[in-house]
Amino acid sequence: MRLVTSFSIAMFSLALPLICLLLIGCDKSATNSSTSDNSVQINEIEIPANYPLTVTDELQREVKIVTPPQRIVSLSPSNTETLFVLGLEDRIVGVTHLCDYPPAALEKEKVGDFNANSISMERIISMKPDLVISGGGFHQDVISNLTRLNVTVLAVEPKQFDQIYARIELLGKVCDVEPKATELVESLKKRVAVVRKRSIEIKPDPPIKVFYQIWNDPISTTGNVSFIGEMLQTVQVNNVFSDLNTGYAPITEEALLVKNPELFLIPMYHGGEEDVEQILSRPAWQGIDAIKNKRIAFLPDDEVSRHGPRFVEGLEAIFHACYPEATLD
Incomplete structure (x- = not known):
């Protein structure tokens, strides 16, 4: 696996107070809202009646989603692919170098590689995300650091078929595209059923x-x-x-x-x-x-x-x- 050198711990420690100070004016709660000039303004979108909502992620963390996220950073290839299939490509502002499918993912700004040590915290912060979708335990340090900076992080790391379906539904719920997520899950289940049936035959x-x-x-x-x-x-x-x-x-x-x-x-x-x-x-x-x-x-x-x-x-x-x-x- 390729490695991308991250900023040193010492440099990050020096920059952390400044980053926190800058973020205080943007978001004083662990939510996914942002009021910077480069982010999507809350008053520019219609907030669905079911927001804010709270969901449970892969690490059994309760994550509060205030509005449908408009600036998403995805840290794993599988989650990036799911976002694209759900029609959310315009909301993706950052991915990793391993996020190479679909081809349009290659055009997105990069925050590092898949492994936690290569991911640039400063790069993520500069993108002003209202949601970061991470992997599970192997991204624990990234999750902890971003959470301390009041960035909303959702850990998504399915390991079995049923978990893949459930996480697609979860992303559909969080991003307010539940009908598309349900349609995708049903399509995947049908194809799996065909394979199972033919194999038995x-x-x-x-x-x-x-x-x-x-x-x-x-x-x-x-x-x-x-x-x-x-x-x-x-x-x-x-x-x-x-x-x-x-x-x-x-x-x-x-x-x-x-x-x-x-x-x-x-x-x-x-x-x-x-x-x-x-x-x-x-x-x-x-x-x-x-x-x-x-x-x-x-x-x-x-x-x-x-x-x-x-x-x-x-x-x-x-x-x-x-x-x-x-x-x-």
Whole structure:
């Protein structure tokens, strides 16, 4: 992952009193309102009757939203994608360098990378956001610092299908686009249902034994209690490491030999088709059925790793990798 150097702690500490002083005149409460010249004025928008509202975020924090946010900073690619699908692109004033989809996200101002250490607090403050949408625990320091500066932060970090649906609904509620959010969720649920139904109809008995490679050094995979694990269960395959007690974990080559999967699923961030021969030629893997039969499928990495609206495209890609002759019609 790329790293963007953040301002030093010492410099931030020196600037903090000045920043706080500037913010006192703009917002004396932990709300999402702002009265600076460059922000959207409250009296310029019609405040819906259901505002202010209070919602609970990923970290079980109660977050008060005074008006529908008009200046949003998004700190994770999946949340940025959700905002765009909900038609909120004009309200987004800042994103991270990893927010690269849709292409229009690349044109937004950047506040750093995804990891907390790279995010520039000063850059965020300069954008005068009335809402910052962060990730969960890995953004805890950013959340704490912004909250101390009276910036409204909503932590959103879904990890399962149902949580993705719920967080889309949450963003729809917060941003006053609930009908669009509901429509999106229903569409995603229907596509997931189609994949599940077709997989049940065509799965062999016994199911295909699949190894999903999360990372190659060390070799890592996933159990069933994870986002990827739920995808594998949905397409009705036998995840050979479903017995892992943790979501993601390293494994040994010996364990992989014992499991003897029939199919390897590998996200594209490991490389591409040119790496197939390298994988097939690994001496320790020559006894594995997937290697002997050259059954290796590469998956689109963003779609299978980002917990946003495109996860269903990742699910469909896994379906086609497992059942290459089948359709979802």
